[in-house]
Amino acid sequence: MIRKTLALAWVLILLACGAYLARELPTASIESSIFALLPEREQDPAVRAAGDALRSELEKRFLVLAVHADADKAALAAEAYAASLRASGSMQEVACAVPSGGVGRMLDFYQPHRFALLSAEDRESLAKDSGSLYDAAQRTLYLPPGVSGSLGFAQDPFGTWGRWLSARSGAGAGFELRNGHLTVALDGKTAVAVLGTLKPRARGMDAQNTLAARFDGASAAALAVPGAQLLRSGFVFHELLAAHQAHGEMTSIGTVSAALLLVLMLFAFRGIRPTLLGMLPVLIGCLAATALLLLAGGGKVHLIAMVFGSTIVGVAEDYGMLFIAGLYEDKPWDGRRRLRDVQRSLFLGLLTSVIGYLALFFVPIPGLRQIGLFSIAGLVASWITVMLWYPWLGARLKPVSAGMRQAAEAIERGWPKVRRGKLTALSLLALLALSAWGCARLRVDDDVRLLYAHDLRLQHEQDKINSVLRMPGGGRFFLVRAPDTEQVLQREEKLLGLLAASDTGGAAAVGVSTFVPSLALQQGNAALLLSALGGSVNLGNTGNVKGTADRLAADLGTPELGERLRRETRENSRPVSLEEWLADPVSTPFRYLWRGNKAGRAEGAESAASVVPVPAAVSLPPDRLRALGKQASADIVLVDQIQDVSDTLGLLRRHLIWVLAIGSALVFIAMLFLFRGRAFGAVAPAALGVAAGLGSLGGSGMPLNLFALLALALILGMGIDYGIFVQESRRQRAAALVAINMGAASNMLAFGMLVFSTTPALKAFGLVLAVGLGVAWLTAPCFSTVGETE
């Protein structure tokens, strides 16, 4: 009666969990940033926000080069590509030619400020020698058009403006302009660029398929030009490819493993009902654990904790399996009795798992604690489900045929036993030695890029583009913060100057101050020019020397020229402000560099900020870059997003190793207490499984990382279960073996198949699981201690 009440109560609790999830989950904030797994104090919100904003901006952009030996054909292919994309409507902007108005707008925008803008070279030579301005004017006057860099004597008498503008482009990607197309020479051929920005888009499979089809259409249009070739660069191409591969794998690997699993279960238990009973505990466990995690997190839940947690809850499949494996007993089926027979095994299995995963609470990483909470709650809920419901749910099952039963018993009898022969023990020792050999070759790699399917062709195209163009990339940027806009610009200028002075492989970094120099710098520029012009400013002890303006006027026999030069310089040297630039279309491609000025914040707060992306070609080591940032200002930080994520994965990995070690130790102590002399036999399968899993990783040359460790956690949990089931199954060993076989086979089908994935991290996970679980499964029956005596 009490059991019935409890079972009913469990139904109600689960219904409540379901209702809670149905209400909360759609509105819950599901965190997916890996940084959110870390303790709060290790995160800088401003850095995260800047990183997220920069990433989402850069992830929208892409670049495609149409390459052809004939420049005209390259342009034709690029035009075709752009036209096809433009017609698709998925793009916010696609450009393969510079609108002729665009550059004109730039000239118009800077014209009234042109004498406040000096290139670094011009400023340096003017500061050193005011007479250099005279030389510059002579070059404008006497060199053939274009050679001095001047835009013409009337507008740009010293060439300073033309050279400043030209340096803005030199600071950029490295394109040249040809018939309005952005062009770059590549391997003796001509490459014409198509630059695009994606519209904000819907997530999900359909949206991705549509987008992929549009890019394919554009490629086809461009490749219709015979001999044309395309090079692609941009996050979107990697994303579409990864999604395509993931989808392919989900359908192929997923379908195959689900089908095999179903066939296996139907074969072993002759019915759909036992099959469902085998799976149910895992589903219930995940449901209850998700509800608890959401409740504990106050409506916030982390995606990674959920995914990892539900994987671990997969261990609970063993509970259901052990129960229905009773169908192989040689006595009439009775659900209640079967539960009574296995409840000790179930409880010990749960207890050891909980003890093992409790170790997750010993590390100061909130994310790992969430995983621990999820796993333990899930396992407990699964166990409760079996204990309370299965006497009823499994009341009327049909035992398997006598033939099947005898076959299972024969398999069990024939299984090699350590007790029975030296050969088995020697084989196990050989396995251990092989594992040790593999473990010795084990290396660690926390690179987040292992999480992405790597496409060599796309990477090759990318590298090719990076070799000729200077694109920002690699996810590295400087975050420049200061109390106000002017100070941000000044700090940025200092940083850019230091970067330019160090060996950056010709790749110039660009910031807001590249386009809007600080007020101080612009005023300094204008003062330098006016002072060199002479006449209207106090020249101090050099007053007897004629200024450049008067010298030129005298040379050219045009007396009014001196005053004209001075007047025009004065009138067109008003500093350009950041606000004007932001408000003008000329800033459109670069606005993302400015992080905003949060006016009205408390005094002294860092209220203005900008980002300076580090170009992909810069090969300076992070320490050197960080030092340069600090040298420019103590408030400049280098953010290396890929490195940060990889570091986080590494941190989690190091903690998880401790968790596994402590967990294993705790479990072993518990086993010693519970099984005394047989404890070794109970933990040996798990230990062998872990060793073999690690060995396979080392032997195959794949690196150890967080995901491989997750597989180890699973092997530990299940391996111990197998050990317990074997040790506890004195009379019904065939049933225990069936439970182990079915549990291991289904988990190997569900996770081990991932070894066929093209994503390196999943492949490693699949390998460790397949080998480790396989070894734990096959060796567990070898340690049966009751073989002969019965």
Added chain:
Amino acid sequence: MKNRSAVRMRIRIPAVAAICVPVLFGFGLSPGAAPPAKPVPAAAVSSPVSPTLPVSHTLPLAGRLAAPPVLSGSFAQEKIIVGLKKPLLSRGDFLVARDKGVIWRTLKPFAAAVAVTQKGIWSLKQNGAGLTRQAIHQGNLGLAMDMIQKVLAGDPAALDKVFTVAEKGDSAAWTLDLKPLDPIVARVILSIRLQGGRRVDRVEYAEANGDKTRIEFSAAADNGGALASWQAVAFRD
């Protein structure tokens, strides 16, 4: 996140030099390339030119511009600048070295020299210690240099890509009128006129701001391909 190297839009300012430098120097060097007295060696003629030029799509220059590694000559230039009363006259010499760059040396009315290389524009100064270079402008001039090479290699068809080309006269006395195809370049350069016979004798520029430039080339000594040491310094990228 991967290297997925994000892409940034970049808009190139009109690289006036990229267009002007090759046009000027590419043709300016022809006096040295084919001195009038010397017949063009057959091996240097990439496509034999019919004496009854012009044929519509064959530029009269095609095949004539043999390209020794180093070419030099002298020039006389007249510039008319809006707002100045007198035209500006200058003379001097120039040198084009294949794969290296160009030196433009003004001798009168004052002495000054600049070098244009792949890496930028440099002011050259001779002092006691030798030649010193100072950067006037640094930046990639790869495409400009590419154009120079093409023209040097007797491929003036490269002009076709940048200008609409109209030609008059015959192979003994021809005129090419060039108008920039690119509207951005057209903001600065209205037209360029090249005149010559077996070589380019004259280049005339009309700029959008009203300035006009006329450069006359005269025959030069062939210095046999060797660079003087100061010239080597000037080209050191």
